[in-house]
Amino acid sequence: MYDELQIIKWPDPRLKKASVAVTTFDDNLKTLSDRMFTLMREAKGVGLAAPQVGVNIRLFVMNATGQPEGDRVYINPVLTEGSGSDEDEEGCLSLPTIYIPVLRDETLTMTAKDLTGQPIAETATGFVARVWQHETDHLNGVLLTDRMGPVAKMTFRKKLKELEEDYAIANPKKKR
Numbered sequence: 504m505y506d507e508l509q510i511i512k513w514p515d516p517r518l519k520k521a522s523v524a525v526t527t528f529d530d531n532l533k534t535l536s537d538r539m540f541t542l543m544r545e546a547k548g549v550g551l552a553a554p555q556v557g558v559n560i561r562l563f564v565m566n567a568t569g570q571p572e573g574d575r576v577y578i579n580p581v582l583t584e585g586s587g588s589d590e591d592e593e594g595c596l597s598l599p600t601i602y603i604p605v606l607r608d609e610t611l612t613m614t615a616k617d618l619t620g621q622p623i624a625e626t627a628t629g630f631v632a633r634v635w636q637h638e639t640d641h642l643n644g645v646l647l648t649d650r651m652g653p654v655a656k657m658t659f660r661k662k663l664k665e666l667e668e669d670y671a672i673a674n675p676k677k678k679r
């Protein structure tokens with residue numbers, strides 16, 4: 504049922520929806536996250552949120568190490584106790600070839616659920632904390648395009664226009 508899922512690209516409206524909390528922790532979540540890990544690896548990404556495959560639930564997968572044991576699934580994540588700030592370049596599998604500097608909390612704590620519904624609480628700094636914030640943004644319908652300043656918008660104007668045209672060609676009858 505999830506085999507056909509693909510990574511959707513901006514400006515697909517499903518990326519702008521706020522996703523809903525997961526309330527049922529069944530085998531479907533594992534099947535979905537397995538498919539998301541496959542797509543994430545194929546695209547050489549470090550994280551992927553469920554709305555990026557068109558499923559608007561609060562779940563994301565990530566792997567910050569590139570090793571199989573680095574796979575993580577977080578469900579219904581809540582970020583708290585943010586401190587410090589750190590600016591670095593971010594990309595997004597739904598906005599290919601666009602990289603912009605984003606200011607994030609340097610350190611924070613995340614509470615979430617795992618695939619079986621068990622609670623998780625972790626604290627991270629730097630890159631991992633950045634991925635958590637990027638993926639949690641996706642669950643709230645927030646994209647890098649929302650974090651672009653006027654300079655970045657200008658820099659990537661042509662690329663964004665290309666993505667809009669690609670979307671229009673792939674979805675001729677849908678409302679944009």
Ligand code: CO
Binds near residue numbers: 594595596597641
């Ligand atoms: Co992204």
